[in-house]
Amino acid sequence: MRAPRALRPPGPRALPVLGSLVDYTRDPLGFLDACVRDHGDVVGFELLGTPNFFLQRPEHIEHVLVTRNRNYIKEPFQRELLGGRLLGKGLATSEGEAWLRQRRLMQPAFHRQRIAGYGQVMAGFARQQLEAWRDGEIRDVNADMMRLTLGIAVKTLFGLELHGAEESAGPSLARIMDHFSQMQAFLFPEWLPTPENLRFRAAVQRLDTFVFSVIQQRRAAGGGAEDLLSLLLEARDEDGQRLSDPEVRDEVMTLLIAGHETTSLALTFCLHLLAHHPEAEAALHQELDTVLAGRPPGMEDLAALPFTEAVVKEALRLYPPAWTLGREALEDDEIGGWHIPRGAVVSANPWTVHRDARLYEEPLAFRPQRWRDGLEQRLPRFAWFPFGGGPRLCIGVSFAMMETRLVLATLAQRFRFESVPGEETVALLASISLRPKSGVRVRLRARGPSA
Ligand code: HEM
Numbered sequence: 001m002r003a004p005r006a007l008r009p010p011g012p013r014a015l016p017v018l019g020s021l022v023d024y025t026r027d028p029l030g031f032l033d034a035c036v037r038d039h040g041d042v043v044g045f046e047l048l049g050t051p052n053f054f055l056q057r058p059e060h061i062e063h064v065l066v067t068r069n070r071n072y073i074k075e076p077f078q079r080e081l082l083g084g085r086l087l088g089k090g091l092a093t094s095e096g097e098a099w100l101r102q103r104r105l106m107q108p109a110f111h112r113q114r115i116a117g118y119g120q121v122m123a124g125f126a127r128q129q130l131e132a133w134r135d136g137e138i139r140d141v142n143a144d145m146m147r148l149t150l151g152i153a154v155k156t157l158f159g160l161e162l163h164g165a166e167e168s169a170g171p172s173l174a175r176i177m178d179h180f181s182q183m184q185a186f187l188f189p190e191w192l193p194t195p196e197n198l199r200f201r202a203a204v205q206r207l208d209t210f211v212f213s214v215i216q217q218r219r220a221a222g223g224g225a226e227d228l229l230s231l232l233l234e235a236r237d238e239d240g241q242r243l244s245d246p247e248v249r250d251e252v253m254t255l256l257i258a259g260h261e262t263t264s265l266a267l268t269f270c271l272h273l274l275a276h277h278p279e280a281e282a283a284l285h286q287e288l289d290t291v292l293a294g295r296p297p298g299m300e301d302l303a304a305l306p307f308t309e310a311v312v313k314e315a316l317r318l319y320p321p322a323w324t325l326g327r328e329a330l331e332d333d334e335i336g337g338w339h340i341p342r343g344a345v346v347s348a349n350p351w352t353v354h355r356d357a358r359l360y361e362e363p364l365a366f367r368p369q370r371w372r373d374g375l376e377q378r379l380p381r382f383a384w385f386p387f388g389g390g391p392r393l394c395i396g397v398s399f400a401m402m403e404t405r406l407v408l409a410t411l412a413q414r415f416r417f418e419s420v421p422g423e424e425t426v427a428l429l430a431s432i433s434l435r436p437k438s439g440v441r442v443r444l445r446a447r448g449p450s451a
Contacts, residue, residue, distance in 0.1 A: 009053070009338045011035065011045035019046030028430040029323070029351060036352045042336045051344040053335070056356065058382035060335050061348040064327055065382070065390035071333055074392075075326035075345045082257075082432075084190050085204055086176065088246070090254030091395065101237055106251065106395060109231040115399050117226060118156045119299030122403045125151045126410035127296060135446035138420055140439040142268045146174075149264040152403060153256055158214050159227040169210055169256070175203035177261055180432035211252050215245055228255065259396050261433055262321040266404050268440050269319040270311055272426055273366045275417035275442040280368050283307055285447070288413045297409040302402065305409060310368035312404045316386040318366060320350035323434040325388055350386055351434070359383045418443040 012035060014020045024031045024047065035043040036056050043054040055061050064072050073079070073095045087093045091102045108114065129148050133139065150170055154160050179200040188194050190201075214229065223234055232248050243251070274281040287307040288297070297305070326347045333340040340346060355363045359379060360370070376384065387394035394400070420441050427437040 008044040008051070009042040009336075010039040011043045012039070014046055017049065019048060019050075020052075021047050029428060029434075032324075032349055032352050036356075042338050044338070047345070051341055053338070053340060053344060053346045054352070055335065055346055055348050056352060057336065058353065058359075058380035061353070061382040061385070062380075062389070063335060064346055064348060065325070065385075065388065065392070068333065069390045069392070071330050072327035072346070073330060075328045075347075078326065085201065087254050087257060088250035090250035092254045092258055102251070103391075103395070105235045105237055105243070106232070109228050109235075110395050110399060112398050115402060116299055118152075118399070119402060119406060121155050122152050122406045123296060123298060123410055125155070126407040129407075129411065130414050133415060133444050133446075135444065138441050138443050140441050141271045141417075142264075142436050142440045145264040145267040145271070146261070148407065149260050149267070149403070152263075153260040155227075156399075157228045157252060157255060158218075159225050159229070160214070169207060172203040172207040172210075173256065173260065175199065176207070176257070177432065179203075181429055181435075207253070207256075208249065211249050212245065215248055215252070219245075255396070258394075259399070261435070263400050263403050265319070265321040265433060265435055266312065266316055266400065267407055268436065269426075270315040270404070270408055271411070271417050271442060272436075272440045273315055273318070274311070274412070275419045276424070277366050280311065280366060281412070281416060283369070284311055284412055285416075288409055292409075292413060297406060297413065299402070299406070301409070302405050305405065306372065307368060308405050308409050308412075309401070310371035312401065312408060313371050313384070314366055314368040317354045317360070317384055318364075319428075319434055320354060320386040321433045321435070322386065322388065323351040323430055324349045348382070348385070351430070353382070354384060354386075356383075414447055416445040416447060418445055 012020050012023065012031075015022065020031070032054065035045070035054050041056045042060065043056075045052050045054075055064065074093065079093060079095075082093055089098065091099065091106060094102060125148050128151075129144060132144075147170070150173065151161075154169060179196065188197065190197060215233070218225070218229055218233060223230060229248070229252060232243060232251055234242075236242055274284065284307055287305060291301060291304045302309075324347050326345055329340050329342055329344045329346065332342050335346070353359070357363050360383075382389060387397040387400070420443055423441050426440055429435050429437045
């Protein structure tokens with residue numbers, strides 16, 4: 001075997017000690033774009049003394065997430081910052097045997113047949129949203145989608161309606177997500193009593209109180225319910241062990257945090273893109289009107305709505321809510337001929353891979369129809385990976401694809417979305433997720449009764 005090149009692959013110039021920290025945190029997406037544009041497929045740089053590598057080639061990403069996945073664990077930020085007080089030892093932040101045990105325990109709750117039962121809940125919440133919308137009004141659809149997906153999450157997780165949960169869960173979740181949009185979250189350890197850390201801790205505490213009270217009520221009421229919490233409470237591992245309350249809490253918190261905002265963002269970006277691409281929106285309407293002939297969409301219609309699915313896929317390509325996936329190398333490795341030292345962080349970035357002109361024609365254009373002629377089969381496996389891949393593939397992928405398609409079909413059947421002057425582009429904030437900096441406003445136009 002050829003010896004790997006000893007030198008670090010090309011990368012941006014950096015400051016001593018800090019490395020590229022300032023450039024990366026000031027404008028993460030700009031930094032990623034510049035790295036790939038200027039330095040190629042494996043980019044090397046340092047962050048606070050830790051060697052970092054960006055991987056742009058799908059086969060290199062497959063190496064990390066699939067082929068040699070045992071050599072790569074979640075990078076320290078996810079393990080320590082997210083995995084600390086907030087998610088504890090839940091599915092997304094645990095490793096090794098503990099992770100495998102949890103994944104096996106939870107997987108059945110996410111099987112296609114199981115989650116099919118949530119289709120009605122999802123479509124029902126989307127119909128409620130329609131009732132709140134008026135022809136001609138300008139709405140922040142980001143705020144609407146956050147509320148809508150929170151309602152769906154709370155109902156499918158806990159079997160609760162949003163009204164009661166909204167006061168405790170909604171604002172606390174928003175506060176927690178905002179915390180990770182701030183530089184402080186990365187600079188100051190969680191135990192330091194800065195005003196921001198105290199506000200964050202108080203929000204986690206409020207959410208904890210809510211989650212524990214629901215767990216206790218459900219244990220007291222006994223089994224029989226159909227929601228995810230009941231499945232978690234009833235699940236037993238191979239040794240017949242049940243999850244303890246703190247373990248259930250960590251899983252519930254993980255599902256709330258991992259599942260609600262990501263899905264809301266996917267929908268928000270769909271609506272933003274449709275508002276700016278009337279020809280794609282017209283094709284979507286044509287599909288919805290032909291297939292549904294005016295009746296509300298349900299689970300059983302999804303297979304007949306390929307363009308609706310293509311809109312969601314294309315939105316996830318251009319605006320992947322999980323814009324970067326980081327791993328830490330447990331042992332030395334070699335990728336693309338370059339030496340990857342133990343302890344290095346390697347990142348696979350859907351943001352740059354999904355916009356690579358070698359993989360996608362006109363990569364920056366919103367063209368849902370590109371997904372209609374078998375593109376996915378022709379692309380390498382990790383050319384489109386908004387849900388990650390390998391053993392740590394998003395457990396909620398079917399849930400999310402079902403929810404986004406059902407909600408989008410329900411909303412677009414009854415409303416058109418128009419761009420609002422001054423809102424042509426959406427300013428992005430690449431934080432724990434890729435989200436709009438200050439909402440997404442579109443004008444709503446009711447579609448005729450025939451729709
Ligand atoms: C459009 C919506 C969603 C996107 C883009 C998304 C994206 C992702 C990605 C990229 C990962 C892998 C992260 C990594 O490898 O570092 C992941 C993991 C995960 N997601 Fe999702 N997700 C979505 C919706 C959901 C939903 C609806 C749920 C639950 C109801 C969920 C629960 C999880 C969990 C628990 C993990 C950790 C799985 C493990 O490590 O075994 N996600 N998600």
